[in-house]
Amino acid sequence: MKQRPRELVISTSPFLKTETSTPRIMGEVNLALLPVLAAAAYYFGLGALLVVAASTLGALGTEYLFTRPNSSLRDNSALLTGVLLGLILPPAFPLWMAFLGGAVAIGLGKLIWGGLGQNIFNPALVGRAFLQACFPTAITTWTPPGGGFFHLSPRLFAVPLMQAPVDAVSGATPLGLAKFENQSTAWMPLLSGDIGGSIGETSAAVLILCGLWLAVRRVFDWRLPVSTLLSVVLFSGIIYAWNPETYPSPVFMLLSGGLLFAAVFMVTDPVTTPATVRGTWIFGLGVGFLVVLIRLFGGLPEGVMYSILLMNALTPHITRFTQPSPFGTPPKSSPRKAAQGGEA
């Protein structure tokens, strides 16, 4: 007999575990963001990448500062928040603002609640909401794509707290055009991403492919994006059918603005969305309804951010009211429950 090992490890069952771990989930989402970054670089050039880098640096720095020495950077979630925030900012957003946004996203969006898993609101969206409140002009100044890879807008290098330099080139987003100018945008540019908009949000085709990959890899719950998008189609479809002259088609609603990006990367954040299956459908339904409401009837061209933040606030309640019924009991809402209870 071979020599017995010196010490056998005692632990409790189970002795097998899935390969899927929290850092890996976050890492795979980060991986899925690479094609989005590539598309952003293609359309908006180096400047866009610098914006993402700035917000990411802000996020990572804040996470490190407040969680050292046992830094929680290793769970990859701060990296994800920073990149996500960067991708929902305009391409020539001043870098110092992006950095500040990343710091706020992690500080106020996550750490102040108790860190990963404890926050109510999507941290990246908290960061963006903060920036929207502080810098409403900068965050709605859109650079059209195709300015050349190495063309860096002077706006990027604005000095903190000083008036941002004005760039000769600025454009509008398809949603803005539709809302304020009543101009429509062709489908091809919407799909490819050759339009004005936030850094990572413009290329519908890339976002759909990334979403499919993440769903197939089971990184996120497919019901969340699907319910969100279906809900937008449903509500905007009803309104479009009622008055197609005034209101945009459901397809335009799907492909424009930040909806697809949010469906793939924001409503799929497990922490801030319901954990129950029924809850995920309710969440998506709510986000879609609010998006249509804000886009078509609100004062802003885009409403994805506020829709998700509002539904984030409802998430704990949705989770609580959609708890599964234990095996062998009828569903809580079922009228049969009373009858069976009487029998027992």
Add this chain to the structure above:
Amino acid sequence: MSSAAPALHNTTFRHGVHPPERKDATNRRPIERFPFVDDYVMPLSQHIGAPSVALVRAGDEVKRGQLIAKAGGFVSTTLHAPVTGRVKAVEPRPHPTGKMMPAIVIEADPYSSQRIDPSAAVDPSTLSNQEIVQKVQMAGLVGLGGAAFPSHVKLSMQPDRPVRHVVINGCECEPYLTCDARLMAERPQAVLRGTEILMQALEAAQGWVAVEDNKPEAIEALRRSAANFPRPIKIAAVDVKYPQGAEKMLIEALLGKRVPPGGLPLDIGVLVNNVATTSAMADWFDHGIPLVERVVTVTGEGISRPRNLLVPLGTPVSALVEYCGGLHDDTKQVIMGGPMMGMAQKNLDVPVLKGTSGILAFTEVLPGRDIEYPCIRCGRCLEACPMFLNPTRLAQLARVDAVQELESLHVLDCFECASCSYICPSNIPLVQWIRMGKNMVREAKKPS
């Protein structure tokens, strides 16, 4: 095949997980009879319930199959000498639970034929139902799947309730284990005969043998035997999913019925019995062989020559490991039972018990899974829990001793299959917390 596959209600249950199966090392290896060793240790506590009471003393001569301990109560059972030999001592010995527990130590007689006197055999059709139950207790039969619940108690739990279906559980949904698969492939007649005895004792109209469909050899052997069998016994192939072998999950897959919370299969007219227990029942009634041996799968990455062994109870685990080529030098952990619900062992001198289905040697201890991350509320545990509980919430409540809330969220419905811990990406030991939560609720319920 003349006996067409039965029309199942489903072929599985909802939720559950898909751990890697890892049965290839042993699922085509015929069962080998393990040679007799020098000393056997029979702990008096090998089952759920009161320990057995020793009937022998040091120095007594015993014959293989002879009664050596009687039941210590109704929820308790008997023990039989696994070998012919001499009682060396009745004293505390290391037990797989990690404690020292009273045990009967028997020194084997090297000259004995180790034959079992068949005079205890009896035709069950000449016995009343009550007599069959008593006879089952006299054989020391318990659930051999691992839980080791005394079989006679299961049979007499609710004598007034009619049982329509007898379900023999050959799912073997735990990864690595192949002892039941081999038993069904090699002894289908014994399985069917045991099923028949149970159906007779309970006056049940329909028999089932349920097997996960990753055991084609077992399914085919059983179907071939069932085709010419006098009683209606359906051989059902169910999906490979963990924990398919849990009673309630299996009943849902076969019959589409759900046992109510806190209830028993008997409440809906079903009895579920482990397949190895069932064939042991046939051996007892037909050949007078009480429970003195069982099939154990010895496998895992730390074992050189994995085997399915027919082992006398009380054989030290170290002897099994040695027979299978010893442990690799890099073995980190040895498990008794399956990898999902088994127990890690420190001391390999512990004996094989009635509930020992496997000995697994692992060269890695959950690689890279030592850091616990915060719960990210991904909901994977909710979608894994076969009982439709909220494991992460229960674990949180157990951490803060919220006894009332634990109870109101049905913590006692949990049967500790560990699917939640398996699936949790943040490495939270969910089932461990829930186990503690269950204990808290039980303690609080006790009249003080």
